[in-house]
Amino acid sequence: MALIVQKFGGTSVGTTERxxxxxxxxxxxxxxxxxxxxxPSAMSGETNRLLGLARxxxxxxxxxxxxxxxxxxxxxxxxxxxxxxxxxxLKSRSYTGAQVRVLTDSAFTKARILHIDEERLRRDLAxxxxxxxxxxxxxxxxxxxxxxxxxxxxxxxxxxxxxxxxDECQIYTDVDGVYTTDPRIVPEARRLKTITFEEMLEMASxxxxxxxxxxxxxxxxxxxxxxxxxxxxxxGEGTLITFEExxxxxxxxISGIAFSRDEAKVTVTGVPDRPGIxxxxxxxxxxxxxxxxMIIQNAGTDQLTDFSFTVHRNEHAKAMEILQKVKTHIxxxxxxxxxxxxxxxxxxxxxxxHVGIASQMFRTLSEExxxxxxxxxxxxxxxxxxxxxxxxxxxxxxxxxxxxxxA
Amino acid sequence: MALIVQKFGGTSVGTTERxxxxxxxxxxxxxxxxxxxxxPSAMSGETNRLLGLARxxxxxxxxxxxxxxxxxxxxxxxxxxxxxxxxxxLKSRSYTGAQVRVLTDSAFTKARILHIDEERLRRDLAxxxxxxxxxxxxxxxxxxxxxxxxxxxxxxxxxxxxxxxxDECQIYTDVDGVYTTDPRIVPEARRLKTITFEEMLEMASxxxxxxxxxxxxxxxxxxxxxxxxxxxxxxGEGTLITFEExxxxxxxxISGIAFSRDEAKVTVTGVPDRPGIxxxxxxxxxxxxxxxxMIIQNAGTDQLTDFSFTVHRNEHAKAMEILQKVKTHIxxxxxxxxxxxxxxxxxxxxxxxHVGIASQMFRTLSEExxxxxxxxxxxxxxxxxxxxxxxxxxxxxxxxxxxxxxA
Numbered sequence: 001m002a003l004i005v006q007k008f009g010g011t012s013v014g015t016t017e018r019x020x021x022x023x024x025x026x027x028x029x030x031x032x033x034x035x036x037x038x039x040p041s042a043m044s045g046e047t048n049r050l051l052g053l054a055r056x057x058x059x060x061x062x063x064x065x066x067x068x069x070x071x072x073x074x075x076x077x078x079x080x081x082x083x084x085x086x087x088x089x090l091k092s093r094s095y096t097g098a099q100v101r102v103l104t105d106s107a108f109t110k111a112r113i114l115h116i117d118e119e120r121l122r123r124d125l126a127x128x129x130x131x132x133x134x135x136x137x138x139x140x141x142x143x144x145x146x147x148x149x150x151x152x153x154x155x156x157x158x159x160x161x162x163x164x165x166x167d168e169c170q171i172y173t174d175v176d177g178v179y180t181t182d183p184r185i186v187p188e189a190r191r192l193k194t195i196t197f198e199e200m201l202e203m204a205s206x207x208x209x210x211x212x213x214x215x216x217x218x219x220x221x222x223x224x225x226x227x228x229x230x231x232x233x234x235x236g237e238g239t240l241i242t243f244e245e246x247x248x249x250x251x252x253x254i255s256g257i258a259f260s261r262d263e264a265k266v267t268v269t270g271v272p273d274r275p276g277i278x279x280x281x282x283x284x285x286x287x288x289x290x291x292x293x294m295i296i297q298n299a300g301t302d303q304l305t306d307f308s309f310t311v312h313r314n315e316h317a318k319a320m321e322i323l324q325k326v327k328t329h330i331x332x333x334x335x336x337x338x339x340x341x342x343x344x345x346x347x348x349x350x351x352x353x354h355v356g357i358a359s360q361m362f363r364t365l366s367e368e369x370x371x372x373x374x375x376x377x378x379x380x381x382x383x384x385x386x387x388x389x390x391x392x393x394x395x396x397x398x399x400x401x402x403x404x405x406x407a
Numbered sequence: 408m409a410l411i412v413q414k415f416g417g418t419s420v421g422t423t424e425r426x427x428x429x430x431x432x433x434x435x436x437x438x439x440x441x442x443x444x445x446x447p448s449a450m451s452g453e454t455n456r457l458l459g460l461a462r463x464x465x466x467x468x469x470x471x472x473x474x475x476x477x478x479x480x481x482x483x484x485x486x487x488x489x490x491x492x493x494x495x496x497l498k499s500r501s502y503t504g505a506q507v508r509v510l511t512d513s514a515f516t517k518a519r520i521l522h523i524d525e526e527r528l529r530r531d532l533a534x535x536x537x538x539x540x541x542x543x544x545x546x547x548x549x550x551x552x553x554x555x556x557x558x559x560x561x562x563x564x565x566x567x568x569x570x571x572x573x574d575e576c577q578i579y580t581d582v583d584g585v586y587t588t589d590p591r592i593v594p595e596a597r598r599l600k601t602i603t604f605e606e607m608l609e610m611a612s613x614x615x616x617x618x619x620x621x622x623x624x625x626x627x628x629x630x631x632x633x634x635x636x637x638x639x640x641x642x643g644e645g646t647l648i649t650f651e652e653x654x655x656x657x658x659x660x661i662s663g664i665a666f667s668r669d670e671a672k673v674t675v676t677g678v679p680d681r682p683g684i685x686x687x688x689x690x691x692x693x694x695x696x697x698x699x700x701m702i703i704q705n706a707g708t709d710q711l712t713d714f715s716f717t718v719h720r721n722e723h724a725k726a727m728e729i730l731q732k733v734k735t736h737i738x739x740x741x742x743x744x745x746x747x748x749x750x751x752x753x754x755x756x757x758x759x760x761h762v763g764i765a766s767q768m769f770r771t772l773s774e775e776x777x778x779x780x781x782x783x784x785x786x787x788x789x790x791x792x793x794x795x796x797x798x799x800x801x802x803x804x805x806x807x808x809x810x811x812x813x814a
Contacts, residue, residue: 016463050483056423058490065493068501069486072479076457079476083465086472094475098505099550143506 002167003035003125007135007157009173010044012231013077016084022172022231023084026130030090035125037164039135039157040081042073063108067137067147070109071097074134074153082132092130095120097145102138102156104146111138111146113155116163133160154215162222169224170238171211176230177239178203178210180404181257185392188405192255194240199255200226202347202381216241253350253357254402257395260343263293264316265373265385266309268323270333273305280330281307284322290315294343294376294383304333308374310385313339341373342391345383346398358382364401370394409574410442410532414542414564416580417451419638420484423491429579429638430491433537437497442532444571446542446564447488449480470515474544474554477516478504481541481560489539499537502527504544504552509563511545511553518545518553520562523570540567561622569629576631577645578618583637584646585610585617587811588664592799595812599662601647606662609754609788623648660757660764661809664802667750670700671723672780672792673716675730677740680712687737688714691729697722701750701783701790711740715781717792720746748780749798752790753805765789771808777801 006026013019022040029036050069054061078094085092097104100120104111124131135153138146148155154171161169176191178200183189195203197220204213210228219226220243229238271277278297285292295309311319316339323335351357361382365372370393374385386394399405413433420426429447436443457476461468485501492499504511507527511518531538542560545553555562561578568576583598585607590596602610604627611620617635626633627650636645678684685704692699701717718726723746730742758764768789772779777800781792793801806812 016460019464053423053483053487054490057426057487058494062490062493065486065490065501068489068503069483072482075479075482076460076476079472080460080464082475083461083469083472086469087465094472096475096552099552145503145506 001033001035003037003164004029005037005039005157005161005164005166005169007039007153007169007171008041008081008231009153009171010041010046011174012172013040013042013081014044016080018231019077019080019084020087022081023088025172025231025234026085027088027090030130036130037121037125037160037166038081038085038130038132039153039160040074040077040132041135041153043077046073046076064144067108067111067145070147071134071137071145074136078132078134082130085130085132090130091128092132093124094132094134096134097137097156098139098143100133102133102159104138104140104148106140106142106144106146108144108146110149111140113138113148113159116159118160118163121160121164151212151214154212155218158215158218158222158224158226161224162218167225168227169219170227170229171215172229172231173210174230174232175210175228176233176236177228178241179256181395181399182259185395186257186399186405189399190405192239193237194242195255196349197241197243198380199347199349200241202345202378203256203258211241219243253354254346254348254404255350256347256404257398257402258345258347259391259395261388261391262313263310263341263343263385263388264313264319264339265337265341266311266316266319266323267336267338268307268327268330268332268334269336270304271307272331273303277305277330278307280326281323282309284326285309285311285319288318288322290319290322294374294385296374296376310341310343310374338373340388341385342388343383343385344391344394344398345381346402347381349380351380351382360401361398364397365394368393368397408440408442410444410571411436412444412446412564412568412571412573412576414446414560414576414578415448415488415638416560416578417448417453418581419579420447420449420488421451423487425638426484426487427491427494429488430495432579432638432641433492434495434497437537443537444528444532444567444573445488445492445537445539446560446567447481447484447539448542448560450484453480453483471551474515474518474552477554478541478544478552481543485539485541489537492537492539497537498535499539500531501539501541503541504563505546505550507540509540509545509566511547511555513547513549513551513553515551515553517556518547520545520555520566523566525567525570528567528571558619558621561619562625565622565625565629565631565633568631569625574632575634576626577634577636578622579636579638580617581637581639582617582635583640583643584635585648586663588666588802588806592802593806593812596806597812599646600644601649602662603756604648604650605787606754606756607648609752609785610663610665618648626650660761661753661755661811662757663754663811664805665752665754666798666802668795668798669720670717670748670750670792670795671720671726671746672744672748673718673723673726673730674743674745675714675734675737675739675741676743677711678714679738680710684712684737685714687733688730689716691733692716692718692726695725695729697726697729701781701792703781703783717748717750717781745780747795748792749795750790750792751798751801751805752788753809754788756787758787758789767808768805771804772801775800775804 135156542563
């Protein structure tokens, strides 16, 4: 018998029919003898509807009041889901974040969980009751309602699992697990049975939008076993995200290939190669609240160097404009941009102990005539920036070259 | 400078445009130097939408969970209204029942208010903040969300006014006050500037659906000055419901004429005139949960008497059926029914000190050939049961006979 926290996303509870399906799933886990705590999101579309109302009333809505209104979305689903679970013949009870009490800081619309009182939930579990806890929301020291920001329900579920020392936190979503890459690009892409937290973090931040990255960090920090599952399939064990490499049964070198479109590149050429130059370039960009992803500086010649970085495509024009203004001040020869690029990354903890992954990656791409514009590496990842028109081709040939379609 | 609690019903906050209108009204009261606490209902239609969802999930919805879901309706409006008031350049803050804390008993869906912590609201008022408090909801000792039942927002507003010792509790609704009778029947019907609580109770229970009767009782008990106003008109002082007759400036004998359609009559004829007969007749009716309104027993002859009572028309058939079954047991000659009747009542505290009101009423009706089937009186009211086809005629001639169209 295990204690399991099950989180269901907005599409999984998008209609009352789907809510009844979730209840039946919960009942099956209870019938197997497990204790279950359920964390639903708001019904899909509901949060946007509520925020739309808020914007009709106040052009820049008060963050405190936004949280009061947004939190009602989950409050509706907890009650409906508790009713649906009762309709399955089980005992169930709903709890808002305030009722649990999920204590957060006071950063409205993007609060962080500080502490969870799990006593009440434990009492329910001891009596065979299925507690249904509102995701995404909490309460601050002064009793104000707070929300954790978009996708915060994943974080709520993981934090509850940590507080309850649950055996597993299951995230039910509209995909049935984490894949070696996007199956829409590579039909042979394979669902991973396990993936480590570090790999998942790289996969998530690189554009695999299966889980909120904050919830993965949280799970890693508190050693919560996370599993991603489909809420629309009854079978399937999904993908387990483990915090111990030993738990990972597949010992593939590479776990998957992540990618992100909508990237753009800025290169500052011919800048003096002296201390402080990176700050002189990136300082004004950061001041404009533009997120910078990859940063590369080549060793230069003649005391001159080229400095490149990538930003989201939407912010490319703004970044270029800012640097044009400071071009003379930093003594650069030119500011060159390219907003037709993408990033492809190979991720895998096995990389740590294997040489030759990078060279195999580069060879595979060169055999297809794909020019690599930038390279960045970490312990468990190699990312390359290439022309966006080669994105699908690059992902497909790399997937094949590294045998990712084979279990 | 006064402290005023303003309650706005569902139609008054039915759209974001109307919510902005409410905010502008609040701003005007603040500009006049008053302190204001606002209590909105849910946007019209919202509570029904939520209860509909609940019924899709559970055939007999859990009362506890119904309250969790129903309370979100008001939670949305408090946030929207606080935002709209902020958009008027004022400070405002929303509070759920739990946040205030409105302590109730645990009778889910029909809870009663036990206590209100007003300290937090006072602190806000001292800082010039307009608190916006969710009507209709509270929290019990165990922290469960409760609701007060339909129309409970009026009661919330009155209870808040009592706790804050407010100078006035203003109920904004879609009518601009209490009228001498229904203007749809008597175009000359006149808005009353004042009415006493006792009169209002008689008017409300007799079918003038301006205020929830519980809120009027509450206001009477805690000596809260209540005022009914239109939320769609900027001018007008509405109707003040006073707890002291001295406050009533108009010293008319009769304040208004109330009526109710959908009445039905049951007469048990020729029953033995002995102790216990009323219980023998009404016991089985009460056991079937049928509400009985007027009850009349005539002094009999030959130790036999006739016993009549009225019920709602929907329950007439059931009441007749029950009595047919016990007819032999109670020794009645016959059970006679009539479901084409109505009730017309004249209400006024002035009646206490004036003889002759009843006879004037009866004469007026007889002059129109209207037969009176039953009569019932209280300190401040005379009710007659007549054929339903005479309802409009009776109300019109009485309104004229007692000069109610004149201020």
